Amino acid sequence: MMDVEGCDNLPDSASVIFGHKVCHTRDAKWLCLNNFYEKVHRPNFYDIGGTYIEDVPDYWFMYKTEQVSSIFLLHIFVCNRQESLFSIAISRNTDNMKVDKKNDAIYLTQSLKEHRFKKSKEMSQNYLTTYSFSSYDLDLIKDKIFYIFISFDSPENRGMCQGFVEQVKLNHDLKALLSDPVGSDFTIESADGVKFQVHKVLLAAHSEVFKAMLKEETAESQNSYVKLVDVGKEDLQCILECIYTGTVTDLENCNCINMLMLADRYNLKSLRELSQYALSQQISVENALEILVVSDMYNSEMLKAVALKFIKKNKSCIQTSTFKEINNPELLRQLLEYIIPA
Structure with a gap:
């Protein structure tokens, strides 16, 4: 957890969705869940509020609370008032909760996940996402206003810029550097003796563990080499693919339990999320x-x-x-x- 000092885009009245307060869809940035601590202990459906185009209702948000043993779940739904194609990005998980002690508020702001809905029928209730909370998380939220960051993306804007965005993403795909490691400056060897030529800057950018390993005074940094004595070739290949591309192509055939363990050991957030998702499907x-x-x-x-x-x-x-x-x-x-x- 961290204080919210220095965090950009904090809520202003015009950007907050809450009850029947008028919030224009173009301005909407935050879902406001008041008295969330009390409501999560009373499992039920609750309204959040809606957005408007001028004075005409556009979208309406709801949530459902649920308790599973010692885990508390929050399910978010959105209802579109008219048949439409739309896209909403919303905070991916609770890993980045920020505390604003001054204003007695909690924010979910970073790591957004986009959800697209193709020709959703009028007044359809669409599932967005689910968050899980421990008792400790809820103690932090108690007596505070809970905000979840969202972002609308209109089909018109998407049509104009999507090709450009996809091209930028393509230009930043570093997968080719795995098969042809131009400029590599470090060697990682698997437990079974397979060596991978890699780039220190990418390892350090994605893992605090690798970053600490690559400090100037460490033997690994001075030798530009490390052998991971308990990581096999296939698992190391998955780790590096995730670091270089943000995903794992053949995730279904990976040992995802190993992946979750290694993601925890090397503090690899993307690999952790991929492993959790794959295991939930398997x-x-x-x-x-x-x-x-x-x-x-x-x-x-x-x-x-x-x-x-x-x-x-x-x-x-x-x-x-x-x-x-x-x-x-x-x-x-x-x-x-x-x-x-x-």
């Missing part, structure tokens, strides 16, 4: 308990909530051998409290 009766254990071990509340819900719907999961291998009493307590009706 969950099955055979691996649900393993995913639950891993999500608890690496503090992935979103993935933990997915695993708990799946296990509750598929109680045969606890008949697998993994159940007997869980040696965390607190996790077992949470699991049993969740799947056994009170």
